[in-house]
Amino acid sequence: MLKENVFQVIKSSIVEILPEISTNQIVISVSLQDLGANSIDRMDIIIKSMERLGVKIPLVELAKVNNIQGLVDILYEKASA
Amino acid sequence: MKERVVVSGMGAISSIGKNINEFTDSLKVGRSGIGRIRNSFDPPISVSIAAEIHDISFDSYLEGCAEYSGIPPGFTNEVRQCARRAPFAVQGSISAATEAWSRAELFKNSLAPDRVGIIIAGNNLTEHYQYGLYEKFKQTPEYLSPTYALHYLDTDQVGTISEIFKIRGEGFTVGGASASGNIGILKGFQLIQLGLVDACMVIGSMAHLSPMELQGFYNIGAMGGKRFSNEPEKACRPFDMDHEGFIYGQASGCLILESLKSATARGIAKLAEISGGALVLDGNRLSDPNEAGEIRAMEIALSQAQINAIDVSYINTHGTSSPKGDETELKAIRKVFKRKTSDIWINATKGFTGHCLYSAGVIEAIATIIQMNEGFVHPNINLDNPIEYDFKFCGKELSQADIQIALSNSFGFGGINTSLVLQRIE
Numbered sequence: 001m002l003k004e005n006v007f008q009v010i011k012s013s014i015v016e017i018l019p020e021i022s023t024n025q026i027v028i029s030v031s032l033q034d035l036g037a038n039s040i041d042r043m044d045i046i047i048k049s050m051e052r053l054g055v056k057i058p059l060v061e062l063a064k065v066n067n068i069q070g071l072v073d074i075l076y077e078k079a080s081a
Numbered sequence: 082m083k084e085r086v087v088v089s090g091m092g093a094i095s096s097i098g099k100n101i102n103e104f105t106d107s108l109k110v111g112r113s114g115i116g117r118i119r120n121s122f123d124p125p126i127s128v129s130i131a132a133e134i135h136d137i138s139f140d141s142y143l144e145g146c147a148e149y150s151g152i153p154p155g156f157t158n159e160v161r162q163c164a165r166r167a168p169f170a171v172q173g174s175i176s177a178a179t180e181a182w183s184r185a186e187l188f189k190n191s192l193a194p195d196r197v198g199i200i201i202a203g204n205n206l207t208e209h210y211q212y213g214l215y216e217k218f219k220q221t222p223e224y225l226s227p228t229y230a231l232h233y234l235d236t237d238q239v240g241t242i243s244e245i246f247k248i249r250g251e252g253f254t255v256g257g258a259s260a261s262g263n264i265g266i267l268k269g270f271q272l273i274q275l276g277l278v279d280a281c282m283v284i285g286s287m288a289h290l291s292p293m294e295l296q297g298f299y300n301i302g303a304m305g306g307k308r309f310s311n312e313p314e315k316a317c318r319p320f321d322m323d324h325e326g327f328i329y330g331q332a333s334g335c336l337i338l339e340s341l342k343s344a345t346a347r348g349i350a351k352l353a354e355i356s357g358g359a360l361v362l363d364g365n366r367l368s369d370p371n372e373a374g375e376i377r378a379m380e381i382a383l384s385q386a387q388i389n390a391i392d393v394s395y396i397n398t399h400g401t402s403s404p405k406g407d408e409t410e411l412k413a414i415r416k417v418f419k420r421k422t423s424d425i426w427i428n429a430t431k432g433f434t435g436h437c438l439y440s441a442g443v444i445e446a447i448a449t450i451i452q453m454n455e456g457f458v459h460p461n462i463n464l465d466n467p468i469e470y471d472f473k474f475c476g477k478e479l480s481q482a483d484i485q486i487a488l489s490n491s492f493g494f495g496g497i498n499t500s501l502v503l504q505r506i507e
Contacts, residue, residue, distance in 0.1 A: 020162070043227035051224040 006053065006076045010068060013048040017041050031067045046071065053079045083274040085341035087351040087506065090185025091447050092177040095332035096132035097433050099142065100180055105451050108459040109479050113314040113433050115328055122292040127299045130306040130313040132330035132435030134287075139165065139172040146179050151188035160245055166228065167241060168210040173287040173333030174201065174238050175245060181282070181335035182246055186349050194249035198278035201238040202265025203286035203439025204256025212291030238286060250278040257360070258493030259399075261285065262334070262442020263501055267358040269338045280339040285443025287333045295329060301368060303327060305402055317436075318463040319400035319429035320407050320474060327401040330435025334443035353450045356486075356502040357386025363496030370406045370492055375413035378498035379488060383417075386502035388486055390418050393425055393502075395458060395487040397449045400429025401436050410490065411469050426458045426482055428475040433462065442491040446501065449487045453505040458482040 011023050021035055032042045055078040065071050096114025097107035114132035143157040231237050239252045257264040262285035269281035298304050305326030309316040317328040344351050359381035363374040415422055430448040437444050458475045467474050489501045
């Protein structure tokens with residue numbers, strides 16, 4: 001599992017929850033909020049990505065994440081563990 | 082002095098039409114929406130017939146809406162973003178509400194948001210949605226969609242629709258089983274009478290039942306469809322000797338109720354007046370109908386409306402095609418109207434739409450208003466051999482009719498009886 005794969009999974013979850021976003025708009029440095037995701041969309045994207053990667057992370061551990069890069073890092077860490 | 086209350090807009094999506102025009106055409110020509118259930122269930126259930134909404138996605142509905150009068154640019158996009166992942170029942174409510182809001186000219190001729198209310202009629206609105214998630218939940222609860230916490234609530238409809246239509250007055254759901262729609266109209270009527278709002282959107286929510294509710298209704302003995310299982314359009318037969326129980330139907334309906342004062346000030350067409358209504362209980366937790374309760378509902382509705390029984394020319398019955406329910410309702414009507422029953426047109430919209438449960442009252446109020454304004458009574462398409470002969474049942478074809486004052490009945494499990502009085506506005 002590469003970090004790039006994790007990023008791809010997150011991208012596919014984003015476009016599923018927010019169909020008006022295209023994958024090439026999603027750069028790793030932005031936050032989900034920057035892409036127009038509301039609080040519930042953000043949770044949906046995270047849960048969907050976790051499901052696709054087969055990882056289970058207590059949501060409190062995601063509190064410090066503030067952009068997609070942070071999300072990639074924590075999901076990558078759990079997926080590789 | 083209480084405010085007089087009129088209907089200033091209506092919208093519906095049902096098995097017999099995706100808007101009011103299509104619904105009206107179906108009523109006129111006697112087009113039934115009842116057929117075989119298209120999706121199979123795992124495990125299979127005992128119910129195979131229903132009046133389902135088919136062949137329309139929320140997206141294509143929204144595209145069609147762009148033709149409605151006064152829809153602002155960007156509206157359909159906003160709605161899509163707000164509700165594309167919402168359960169089917171919520172999307173149905175939004176669809177009916179959009180048509181009603183447009184017909185009431187509220188997109189261009191708006192009211193102060195805090196003077197508009199919203200009532201969602203129906204209870205347990207998310208059964209199908211919940212059932213659909215259960216299998217996965219049993220495997221991995223961690224992956225349950227977070228939106229579940231919003232969507233499972235009946236009040237999700239209040240939130241979503243108030244956001245879309247920028248409604249800021251009172252808003253809540255009312256539950257009364259199959260009488261929910263009438264209760265919603267009655268409560269909206271009272272909010273306006275009390276002067277708490279100037280207009281109230283009343284939505285009869287679709288009952289999107291899961292296989293478990295369908296089987297439950299079957300097991301309790303309430304459902305028909307056995308004898309005519311190969312001719313589904315004949316299965317719903319209110320007041321016919323061969324009636325054997327209700328047929329499940331899907332529909333979302335919306336009425337915009339408005340004070341006469343407000344509708345006059347806005348200079349819009351008034352579709353009908355709500356003159357009165359009643360909600361009374363039998364004190365009975367079971368499913369059986371009660372003649373005394375039905376009589377009280379009709380009598381109190383007439384007295385609230387200050388209408389003499391003699392002046393009623395049409396009754397849109399509860400008429401579900403349930404033997405006991407049909408018989409009890411006719412007995413109650415006979416007690417209220419006495420010998421006059423042979424002069425009052427009687428039909429049952431459920432013969433076309435199936436029993437839409439929570440939305441039935443709203444859908445049937447809409448059917449009543451259409452018939453009053455267009456001067457006809459719709460056929461009873463499956464009434465071959467009426468269980469009683471001293472009633473003026475509509476025949477198998479449409480009849481011209483001059484209806485000034487109408488009654489619309491809805492009764493629900495748990496001894497809930499309601500009746501509404503509607504009047505034509507010249």
